[in-house]
Amino acid sequence: MIILFLLNYVVAQILYCDVKVDGIEKGYLSFQLQCDSTPKSCHNIQEIQDFRMSHISESKMEITSPIVNKKWKSEINQLHTQFGAIGQKRNIESGEVDQTYTIFLNKQEFDGPKSQWLVIGNIIRQEDKELLNYLKWTSQSTNQIPNRDIRFKCSL
Known part of the structure; x- marks a missing residue:
């Protein structure tokens, strides 16, 4: 039982x-x-494993200020992946915005085309929120191609 x-x-x-x-x-x-x-293993997001933006709205949550672009890259544990969205959750009924930012990761490049989207974490430091805000403004573009080459290299 303990095992x-x-x-x-x-x-x-x-x-x-x-x-x-x-x-x-x-x-x-x-x-x-x-x-x-x-x-x-993601017990907290089992209801949105097959991730679509509309699925979050259906569960009374949505993403505000999403950064969505397949050109953004991340290297996590030697794997080159794509970021799907970075944003905040907002409760549609109350309008209250969550104070933590959430990352949605597209694993398609190394898991195949039917790969699922995962929530991998929340930003936890105030300085990180400021940097993310800078990245949101500097990356804005009308055709969803970032104005700048923004790269993340991550490790545990």
């Missing part, structure tokens, strides 16, 4: 990401991981 409990126990870890804009170091972001790389 089964230990197998299901998920240890909170911090993911550190160096951020470069046009090759220039801009700082780093730190995220508290909510799950590991398999959707089955």
Whole structure:
């Protein structure tokens, strides 16, 4: 019984990401991981494993100020992946915006085309929120292609 409990126990870890804009170091972001790389271990997001923006709205949550672009890259544990969205959750009924930012990760590049979207963590430091806000403004564009080359290199 104790062994089964230990197998299901998920240890909170911090993911550190160096951020470069046009090759220039801009700082780093730190995220508290909510799950590991398999959707089955993400108990907190089982209802949105097959992720679509509309699915969050259906569950009374939505993403505000999303950054959506397939050109954004992240290297997590030696895997080159795509970021799907970075934003805040907002409760549609109350209008209240969550104070933490959430990252949605598209694993298609290394898991195949039917790969699922995961929530990998929340930004936990005030400085990180300021950097993310800078990234949102500097990346805006009408055709959803970032104005700058923004890269994340992450490690545990």
